[in-house]
Amino acid sequence: MEDVVNYLKTNFDLVDFDAGQENSTNGTKTFVFVIDEINRGEISKIFGELFFSIDPSYRGKKGSVKTQYSNLHNDEKEVFYVPENVYIIGSMNDIDRSVESFDFAMRRRFTWIEITAEQSAENMNLPQNIKERMIKLNEQISKTDGLNNSYHIGAAYFLDSNGNARQDIDNIWSLRIEPLLKEYLRGMPDSLEKIELLKNAFTA
Structure with missing residues (x-):
């Protein structure tokens, strides 16, 4: 997985995320979450509201949703969505028994590439x-x-x-x-x- 991250940094000028950086330019940057052995847990439960938000047709503010934590605040404009410049890369071993837990609905939300x-x-x-x-x-x-x-x-x-x-x-x-x-x-x-x-x- 380290090689994947290094490849992204080298070829796409990506840098490690800094939570303290200014937000003014974030809309033009590309952010990548890399999840190693993504299939080791119950994917649908882990992703939760992300299940819908990572679908290409629901990306951005137009696909925003209210989560189970919405009752913790009073701001009606406080919604959850995945920006169009955020990507998720997951790795998995296809002989792992837990691969079967990766249901078809979730599979459709990813592009699949086999690395021999x-x-x-x-x-x-x-x-x-x-x-x-x-x-x-x-x-x-x-x-x-x-x-x-x-x-x-x-x-x-x-x-x-x-x-x-x-x-x-x-x-x-x-x-x-x-x-x-x-x-x-x-x-x-x-x-x-x-x-x-x-x-x-x-x-x-």
């Missing part, structure tokens, strides 16, 4: 040798019964806490990738044999 494992490797500038191992592993994952492209391993598994590529292949496998693949294959027939094939594809 290979694209993540390019975005995070993985070294070629690591990238090749990742590609071979993902090719084997696609061939494995019970798995598919949605289970591909992305570039983040090959980075350290500072965002730099790791080269300790054995540790990457044993501490990061193997436990994840075992969880994916839990309860499936011949899981040990499948793990061995996946390991060979990665470490060969």
